[in-house]
Amino acid sequence: MCGIIGYIGDKQALPFLLDGLRRLEYRGYDSSGIAVKNGDIRVHKRTGKVADLESKLPKKIEGTCGIAHTRWATHGGVTNANAHPHCSEDGKIALVHNGIIENARMLRNRLEKEGVKLRSETDSEALVHLIHREISNGAKPLTAVRRTLKRCRGTWGLCVIFEGHDKIICARNGSPLVIGVGDGENWIASDTLPLQALTQHVILLDDGVLAEVTSESVKTSRVDGRSSDSEVTTLEDDWGEAELGDYPHFMLKEIHEQPEALRQCLTGRLDLKDGNARLGGLGLSSKNLQKIPYVRFLGCGTALHAAQVGRLSIEQLARVPALAHVSSEFRHNDPVIHSEAIHFAVSQSGETADTLAAVKEIQLKGGDVRGVINVVGSTIARQCGKGCYIHSGPEQSVASTKAFSNMVAALSLFAIQIGRARSLSRAEGQRLVRSLQEVPQLVEEYLADPGPVKKVVKIVKNAKSVLFLGRGISAPVAREGALKLMEIAYIPCLAYPAGEMKHGPIALLEKGSPVVVVAPNDSLKDKTISSIHECRARGAKIILIHEAGDSIAEEADISIPVPSTDPMFTPMLTVLPLQLIAYHTALALGCDVDRPRNLAKSVTVE
Numbered sequence: 001m002c003g004i005i006g007y008i009g010d011k012q013a014l015p016f017l018l019d020g021l022r023r024l025e026y027r028g029y030d031s032s033g034i035a036v037k038n039g040d041i042r043v044h045k046r047t048g049k050v051a052d053l054e055s056k057l058p059k060k061i062e063g064t065c066g067i068a069h070t071r072w073a074t075h076g077g078v079t080n081a082n083a084h085p086h087c088s089e090d091g092k093i094a095l096v097h098n099g100i101i102e103n104a105r106m107l108r109n110r111l112e113k114e115g116v117k118l119r120s121e122t123d124s125e126a127l128v129h130l131i132h133r134e135i136s137n138g139a140k141p142l143t144a145v146r147r148t149l150k151r152c153r154g155t156w157g158l159c160v161i162f163e164g165h166d167k168i169i170c171a172r173n174g175s176p177l178v179i180g181v182g183d184g185e186n187w188i189a190s191d192t193l194p195l196q197a198l199t200q201h202v203i204l205l206d207d208g209v210l211a212e213v214t215s216e217s218v219k220t221s222r223v224d225g226r227s228s229d230s231e232v233t234t235l236e237d238d239w240g241e242a243e244l245g246d247y248p249h250f251m252l253k254e255i256h257e258q259p260e261a262l263r264q265c266l267t268g269r270l271d272l273k274d275g276n277a278r279l280g281g282l283g284l285s286s287k288n289l290q291k292i293p294y295v296r297f298l299g300c301g302t303a304l305h306a307a308q309v310g311r312l313s314i315e316q317l318a319r320v321p322a323l324a325h326v327s328s329e330f331r332h333n334d335p336v337i338h339s340e341a342i343h344f345a346v347s348q349s350g351e352t353a354d355t356l357a358a359v360k361e362i363q364l365k366g367g368d369v370r371g372v373i374n375v376v377g378s379t380i381a382r383q384c385g386k387g388c389y390i391h392s393g394p395e396q397s398v399a400s401t402k403a404f405s406n407m408v409a410a411l412s413l414f415a416i417q418i419g420r421a422r423s424l425s426r427a428e429g430q431r432l433v434r435s436l437q438e439v440p441q442l443v444e445e446y447l448a449d450p451g452p453v454k455k456v457v458k459i460v461k462n463a464k465s466v467l468f469l470g471r472g473i474s475a476p477v478a479r480e481g482a483l484k485l486m487e488i489a490y491i492p493c494l495a496y497p498a499g500e501m502k503h504g505p506i507a508l509l510e511k512g513s514p515v516v517v518v519a520p521n522d523s524l525k526d527k528t529i530s531s532i533h534e535c536r537a538r539g540a541k542i543i544l545i546h547e548a549g550d551s552i553a554e555e556a557d558i559s560i561p562v563p564s565t566d567p568m569f570t571p572m573l574t575v576l577p578l579q580l581i582a583y584h585t586a587l588a589l590g591c592d593v594d595r596p597r598n599l600a601k602s603v604t605v606e
């Protein structure tokens with residue numbers, strides 16, 4: 001969602017701000033803006049792409065201190081006035097804000113009664129006027145921001161600059177903010193991605209913390225006045241490149257990164273000798289694993305689908321009940337938490353507000369939650385404390401691809417680990433570990449020759465709707481295929497466990513309706529063939545994802561074979577054609593593949 005980048009140092013701020021904005025584009029946004037201080041503060045902002053903003057900037061913008069923002073509209077429409085930065089009436093203070101100020105209406109009403117002329121419809125603008133009032137009453141910048149935040153309810157990641165002060169005041173509460181520490185210069189950003197090329201040393205601000213950042217120092221304190229540590233963390237080198245390279249889109253690049261991403265996830269975690277998996281970060285001994293009454297997963301969107309795969313693997317290998325919940329529902333359903341159960345929060349970004357809220361609810365009720373997360377040091381990873389990173393490398397396309405495969409891989413590792421601690425034999429463990437180890441190579445083989453994906457595009461691109469079917473472990477894969485096609489090509493898609501089709505969705509089928517069936521060579525295949533016949537009898541066109549060499553191919557109008565693997569690991573292969581179908585269909589329809597409308601990469605509002 002919204003993104004922030006700020007700079008203070010001895011160099012010109014503008015190049016850092018523009019580069020930072022470009023690196024934040026992946027989060028999804030509808031307007032952008034910058035404020036640079038050079039004596040006075042100059043603000044430039046507009047709706048549209050960062051490139052539109054850049055093309056309209058004056059030739060020279062000098063200044064060594066500045067802040068910038070990409071906005072994803074929540075309070076107020078997509079207009080130039082609602083874009084950030086927002087300024088005080090005298091133009092001497094500029095502010096960028098991520099998050100939602102819940103009591104903004106009341107604050108705005110009061111400001112208007114006091115004669116302040118509000119220029120936007122946003123909640124954020126109220127903050128800058130309140131800060132200005134404190135400054136007018138003689139407060140220093142840090143105090144002015146602190147006093148203002150004490151009057152606010154809600155979430156914020158914000159940066160403020162002031163004419164006459166060489167500093168940026170920033171604060172975090174529920175909306176991530178990271179300070180990149182340099183030598184004679186410092187940066188502030190809403191995530192670590194725009195900082196990667198600049199510094200490895202970062203301060204991850206905690207909720208309720210304020211920071212006064214100059215070119216030489218970072219001083220942190222809490223909004224309530226208590227002191228706060230500003231521990232510098234060194235970021236590990238991420239294996240992935242945050243640049244597009246030779247690919248036309250991040251989505252295609254990330255689809256093709258899956259073999260390497262999977263290797264990164266599996267390396268050092270497979271124990272061939274004992275037929276076991278090592279996930280030390282979970283902090284779970286065999287004794288713990290034996291006592292667990294059940295396992296629960298929380299996630300949204302693609303992460304939820306990966307969790308649904310994981311839960312089936314765990315039930316199968318460990319014979320322990322496992323459930324996967326939609327994070328946004330979980331907290332509101334007053335869940336019963338068993339203190340010996342294990343909960344997993346599954347998230348690529350580690351910032352999804354619904355999943356974070358679910359984690360806090362579990363912790364409040366005395367439950368134990370581990371993170372299965374991609375972004376190192378993200379809010380959910382820190383809130384959980386323990387967990388397992390999936391090591392996908394940076395994922396910048398809004399449509400998640402390589403994170404899905406790596407979540408499935410990480411949860412497969414856990415399924416083996418808990419299975420071995422309970423009833424799974426060493427020989428069976430060894431067979432599974434060997435098979436899992438081969439998956440990256442099989443993914444590579446498929447991507448080198450992906451089959452007739454473009455033929456599928458011809459059928460689905462003009463369809464009224466597309467039905468996706470799968471059974472067992474392939475049911476969540478079907479859901480993932482439907483989500484991908486819907487979110488980037490805007491085609492209505494339905495996904496059902498194949499057996500449910502005859503209980504309703506079959507009514508949609510008519511001559512030529514595309515039905516995508518995920519049917520690996522597992523114990524449920526014959527039942528899926530019956531579902532295929534039911535669809536064909538109504539004139540549907542069957543697009544079949546199946547294992548190479550399987551005679552089921554005869555059931556298809558278009559057959560896409562993927563390499564064979566153990567039934568439990570098929571989701572990492574069967575998902576690949578579905579990702580490619582979505583990508584090429586969106587492309588054929590002229591859609592913005594990496595930045596689909598209305599969506600954001602990291603969904604930080606509930």
Ligand code: F6R
Nearest residue numbers: 301302303347348349352399400
């Ligand atoms: C789909 C997609 C979203 C995310 C969801 C959860 O392609 O990207 O459905 O999967 O918003 O995001 P994370 O994994 O960051 O919690």
